[in-house]
Amino acid sequence: MEGFDLTQPRFKAYILPNAPLEKLAEGFRWTEGPVWFGDRDELLFSDLPNNRVMRWSDSAGLSVYRAASDFENGHARDRQGRLLSCSHRGRRIHRTELDGSITSLVERYRGRRLNSPNDIVCKSDGTIWFSDPPYGIQTDYEGGKQDSELPAAVYRFDPRDGSLRVVADDFQGPNGLCFSPDERRLYIVETGLQFDTDPLQHVRVFDVGEDGGLSGGAVFCTIAPGNADGVRCDEHGNLWSSAGDGVHCIDPGGELVGKIRVPATVANLTFGGRNNSRLFLCASQALYAIYVNVRGAPLL
Template identity: 30%
Template sequence: MSSNFESFFQIHDQRFAAIVGPSPTIELLAENKDYPFAHEAGVFFPETNSLYITSNRFTSHENQKKIYITRVNLDQKPVTCEEISTDVPMGNGGINYGRDHVLFCGQGTMTEPSGLYRMSTASHKSELLKGDFFGRPFNSVNDVVVHTDGSIWFTDPIYGYEQGYRPQPCLPNQVYRWCPSTGNIRAVADGFGRPNGICFSPDEKTVYITDTDRVHGDGSVVDGRVSSM
């Protein structure tokens, strides 16, 4: 499937036009009709031409709430998709973390902690790097970005509790900055209803955060569309 570029995108900065060129096209590379497999993360590794994505939350045939992580191999024609077996609980946002790791937001479950998980792209083994704010467990860490100074900024709304797979919150809906080298962590913003997506401006002097407080998706399906944040 391909289409005229301008019918899908609007260019607000000519630097973007210089990247995509004068006549880009859009092509459907992969789909999964069994569950909403392409929802968050979108972490690309140019060295291996592979992309890691997290699915939206869905209920499996075993009546369990699930989120899958998929590795999309873009070297194959057609591309291939592989479900990753890893210990990231209810993965959501993610970002490159070094040459061979993904830093995933694990939203957690009733028994597994929410937090920042580092996953190897070679073995797909993961480890919890940060799961609490001065001893209080995070709610359901949602999205993350890494500053060039090494600090990690992430959002932590209470969607997991609202959607029934996390315990009652111990913390407000907040945005955090954590410095792994020193262990310092602080809440940098607490005025959001549901802090969600996060990214820096190109010069990293401004951080942009989406607040999805207006509509609280509960994970139900309406008219074929999954309602979830």
């Protein structure tokens, strides 16, 4: 069922009654990892179990950006406009250079292979932050069964000197992550153990230190129905989270402000389009979008 839930009256200022939820494309197995390329006016996203990355634009429609993608999941852009990707099968973070070639950035920590990097963000100082749960190596559907060599963790990689450090290791299954607009907070989604009958699932918030370390880590909110997966902040610091019934908007204090109902489970989302005010939704087997009256958090 489509529509809006105004949990708080102020959510009305963020939605546009004459801007409908639009289904842009369908026929995928499971969509993930949307990233907007404003200079090319196009969206890239993963059709994860089909092992490909798709491209969509208003002008050209849908096409395959990369087939045999090594089961890429999450994506981001770095400060030079290059695509950063999380490979499940390759168990690494790699970068697509401006000439189309691919550079492997991170594959191991202290000599051991990563699990299956899942989601990724790039901070204004150029550092790359990513989650590394074992989900992609626990099934043949999203990467291929392999043995885990490291506990689940969240990492910070600095491409300037090649340093890699664990910034959070008290997660069962770290997933989506995003910075607040001022980068003083980092939100990290906990989706728990994949095959647990009652997995630990919530969103935590950390304070980001000047040295790149994290402190705090209290539970920020819990999403229901379903659970959080991908998250993004808007210009006011509200957190927009995927959910079982669509998209939830949570204010910086952790209070639910409102919902956009979507007729499919939303796995991930990102802001893009004109003025960065179009919300793109990777929702199960389809790609949706809706214009909202708020802009995504700008890059610093």
